[in-house]
Amino acid sequence: MRLLGALLCFFVSTCLGLSAGGRERARTEECVAFLSLFSHVQNQISYFSAPTKVIYRGIENGTLARIGFLDALCAHENDDIYFDVWSSALDSCEDKLHLTAEQMATVRAFGSCIGKTNGELQLRQMEYYANTMATETERQRSEMQKNIKVYRTLGFAAGAAMLLLVL
């Protein structure tokens, strides 16, 4: 019985360590997805001056589709007043996102530029947020490498310690 309990503690602790690593991986994937979305929006505005609705309709991204962000972006197409769809879409799937507060603020700020001014000014503002996101993504990538190892080791070590203590 004691052995079973000890093994259970070890298993749970190791799983917690691994899942913390999984969250880091998901956060990185989301950063990369938003970064590619930023560049899609910038291209659509700079080359085609495409209306915001059309830009949103043309986005393809597995990570953001899984979260439900893309559906939320297109859900308001037939609204009487089409305004600030990005921020409401972000609100609607905030609980499914793993981004840090800083990353979230960058995504929100990027969205708040879309369609609000003439193309040139908009692209300048977007460039700033895209650069911020690129830096964040790089930082997130290196954090992920480091943190995954730390969480895995911590989970395993804590599990092993509990196993020994219980036994």
Added chain:
Amino acid sequence: MDDPLIAILKYVPPKVSLAASAFLRSTRERSAYVSELRLRAGAPMSITFCGRNICLFDGKPVICTESELMETLQRLCEDSVHTYSETVREGYLTAANGYRVGICGRAGMQGEAVRSVYGVTSLCIRIPHAVRGVCDRLLPYLLDGGGPQSALLYAAPHVGKTTLIRDLAITLSSTPKAHRAAIVDTRGELAVQGAFASCLADVLYGYPRGKGIEIATRTLSPEVIFCDEIGSVDEANDILAAQNSGVPLIATAHAGSVSALLRRPGLRRLYDAGVFRYYIGVSRAEGGSRFSFAILDTECGEEIAV
């Protein structure tokens, strides 16, 4: 289609919407007589009702801020101001359902050209009215000789030229007359949503006037072409080049009288070239809805008041 005034109130700041709704109630919902809403940053907003400009009050004058005007503009653009940059630089925007919005702001210049408009200070929202039957008294002249005749409708701004030419286009392209009409709708004001649903009309949206007329003549084999607000020399040259085909053109222009019309070089060229048979001066008594016409027939030199 919703009442165009009620529909536009969804886009404006709530205080403007409330004041305009209260005003409409006080006029027993006569929204068809409202032709314009004018919002100004730091100054009272006004509504043009039966040709009179009335400042709205909500206890005190309704005054918008610059950011409220910017937000209204963004809503009208459906969050796509960049898509409309070209026309915003020209000082206007044609929003959904044919609302034309005049835009005042600060111009960012690049050399001689306006590069961008920022800091919006006024929005002049014109309410489109698809009024039917206003052109009936012109039809005997415009259909003189069997087919449509070319004509230029001229009037001072805000008299109702666009309403009139839209009604003409609908009437001439629907049964029983049913001529094939091509409509060059450069500013998106003529073919408001659903207006030509049961007509034999082909609409060229957003084309420059000259180019649109050329394309219509070359590819659509129309029996009559409609075009709103012509005037510049370039447009006149393009129209002259395209008009050799003999397809009658019915167009509008800003001018208070024939002499004022002929002082504009572009229109003078069209007059000299005999592009239009009829020059029709349009007027309306202040606050009235009935049009009066002064028709100059260039073929016989007669002027008729209708």
